[in-house]
Amino acid sequence: MFYRENGQFKSSYASDQQMLPILQDRLFMAGLLVIAFAAVPFFATDYLFLSLLIPFLILALAAIGLNLVVGYCGQISLGHAAFMAVGAYAAYNLVLRLPQLNFLVVLVLAGLIAAAVGLVFGIPSLRIKGLYLGVATLAAQFFMDWLFARVKWFTNYAHSGSVQTAPVEVFGWIVDTPVEKYLFLLVVLIVFTLIAKNLVRSHIGREWMAIRDMDVAAEVIGIRPVYAKLTAFAVSSFYVGVAGALWGFVHLGSWEPLAFSLTLSLNLLFMIIIGGMGSLLGSYFGAAFILMLPILLNQVPAMLGVPISTAMASHLEFMIFGALIVFFLIVEPHGLARLWAIGKEKLRLWPFPH
Template sequence: MTAETLPLSARSPASVSLKLIGPVLLLAFAYGVVPFIGSSYVFEALLLPFLALSLAGVGLNLLTGYTGQVSLGSAAFMAVGAFAAYNANLRIDGLPLLASLAIGGFSAALVGLVFGLPSLRLKGFYLAVSTLAAQFFVQWALTKFSWFSNNSASGVIDAPPLAVAGISFEGPVGRYLFALTIVTALTLLAWRLVSVQTGHNLIAVRDNETAARIIGIPVLRTKLFAFAASSFIIGIAGALWAFAYLRTVEPAGFNLDRSFQILFIIIIGGLATIRGAFFGAALIVVFPLLLSRLGALVFGDLFDSGVLDMTQRIVLGVLIISFLILEPDGLVALSDRVRRRVAAAFGRA
């Protein structure tokens, strides 16, 4: 059991305060420094996709990392959140943007509950296949019924403007601050959730369903709650992906590759840890850019987009296999090990 999964009552006030120093400093830097030094490219190509994917990773980690329920339908729940938020904003006059996002999240939670029902009978690979059905069904529904896309011939629609209480969040910096605030709020909610008894119920179900049932934990209700909570967060992540990053709402932005991408994020970053979603998303977002720059530098014109895409898949697959074999706890475990060694080195000095 990691420090993040211990109940708050089991941690000393000093340890809790030390754990909070890092996130507080990072948030201060993200709000107070980054908006003034970041370029449009940094916001558009790095920070906005990083924030949306990190939030999706937090949501999936609640389900897969903490509860042990494998899901391959994350992109479907992102799509439900994005399209539900778009249609709520479009069809309900005067509806605040935050209310539209909440409707998107609750719509995704409802769909997640429906596709989470097989978890009452299925486990492991069979459950993963059943959640994969959500991916195909949602994409089929969004392309089959043009109402979801406001009868657009192409199926691609512009996202609504980002404005809250009369404050506009347009432009790269504004969209970054909007996404950062939403991600911060929901990450704190997820952290609080796994720190109380509900979070320990999730872990107990993951570790041993029979033992959890014997000690009085409602296993079926806990599983369904995990699907709902996870899908709610992933749905809002989908709305951020469409509204703040892509600036369009389209089914192609939520394909099967996106589901695997989010799964890779929590595997590489670390299961059953909130920080793991951010570590994994940082690698997933930065890695293709670094690979493209390196490929262009070494191979020149031979390294085209097709070669880049295939190389990304190969290298990413090797990374995932390496993490599963050498460090199953992901980047979080590596960072903790480095931090302890640095602390020990300074202590000896």
């Protein structure tokens, strides 16, 4: 009854092509931004910031990056945590060796270095597809795990192999408290989401999706698969590299190579599968789902007053987590973003059945 586009006429292509063409969507988005910027910093506790909101913002960024190559371009990657590691260690070394650089510049440079590495590991996609490509991208994961554990220069010859960072400083603003971290990451995420949205609705995005949906037809209309696939890998790795640098500097503060292991790669993949392939919104949903579910599962027995041992709780958590992933995939193989879209369709008609 309230959510419909009746009477909102478009009189130019520009207004038809805007990001949120429906007024109600724009209002909803504005409300969401007000809550995120003005309400959440006052009400959320430090625990909520540190264990949920901060990792969510960073992982959502990484999931968007992975979604660009897997969801939009259709090239599967099982090694994206490796590009996060590249971003994190690139940022670490840039800050260490060129301390006068602004952190935003460091972020962009770390992203560019990750993009270059991603480009190289994207080359197999020119010859192989599907699961075979997935296996080939595992090489990135194992190679980077090895590189950062064994080549001591990257970790500045730290004995334990772990590196420490100072709090991030941007134009004299020291991003130190949980609230500040949250606000900083929120701005970064919004900027990168807008850029990703622009890319996927421009012709580069159409090239990626064309390659994903039907590569022979894409070639025949003049799209070069080499260019489309490699740009997808590069842009995706850029995003993931930036996310990696933020993960290290803002979330962890100190980390060792294991922080960017295969588990993280698989988690990112789960996020976009559950959230929705080829959907930026789905990347948000997926990141939230994967992060929140274990925390909720952890809290439920305590809330119900069931006394179980911590070991038992963590085993149960794994089992229920796995079962829920399977459940969601069966109920909606296209992810939570599709559920959201269906909900919106229903809302347009509500309260009428047709």
